[in-house]
Amino acid sequence: MLVTVGRIGRAHGIRGEVGIDVRTDEPDTRFADGAALVTEAKVSRTLTVASSRWHSGRLLVKFAEVPDRTAAEQxxxxxxxxxxxxxxxxxxxxxxxxxxxxGLAVRTTDGAEVGEVVDVVHLPSQDLLEIRRTAGNLVLVPLVEELVPELDVDKRYVVVADRPGLLDPDGADVVPTEADAD
Structure with a gap:
């Protein structure tokens, strides 16, 4: 099975190196010399890691099939x-x-079934669970321990600590503004 491990960023230098927005907790394994990676595109292709290195907190990768900056920009x-x-x-x-x-079932801390995880959204600051509620709408829940206190892959469920407006956007508390006071 293929798993996304990164997104190719801008070219670095003139020899075909590219910066990688890392999407794996195992970058030294996934981007090791000789590792074969597949691009996720209309026409996928296999890229072989020729070398990788960390530079100023950013992973730089040279692929064997990418000879220069022009090819890297593509x-x-x-x-x-x-x-x-x-x-x-x-x-x-x-x-x-x-x-x-x-596919994990989503329940609240009081045991109520509320939906199913349909995707995981990766943002620079944190990951989000995309949940399809049984009511049909989609909501995003930050994948942090305060909001997702329990996650059991083997038993196929996740517990979400519901907060006003989290699972039911229409149930959000309305915070009065100064304009409301007039």
Missing amino acids: LRNLFVQSEVDDDARPEDPDEYYDRDLV
């Missing part, structure tokens, strides 16, 4: 994926592949 914004065994799990028990979370 790859910008493409997602790269790595082959992972279907039954593989990350080493850290608090880490998950997106595929492990999609």
Whole structure:
């Protein structure tokens, strides 16, 4: 199974290196010399890592198939994926592949079934669970311990600590503004 491990950023230098927006907790494994990655695009292609290094907190990768800056610029914004065994799990028990979370039943801390995880959205600041509520609408819940106190991949559920407006946007508390006081 393919899992997304990064997004190719801008070219670095003239020899075809690119910056990578890392989307894996195992970058040293996924971007190791010789690793084969597949681009996620209309026409996918395989790229072989020739070398990788950290520079100013950013991962730079040179692919064997990318000889120069011009070729590197053509790859910008493409997602790269790595082959992972279907039954593989990350080493850290608090880490998950997106595929492990999609399809989990969502319940509140009081046990009420409220929906299902349909996607995991990766943002620079945090990850979000995209949940399709049983009512049909989609909501985004930050994947942080305060809001997602329990997650059991084996038993196929996740518990969300519901807050006003989190799972039901129409139920959000209205904060009065100065204009309301007039």
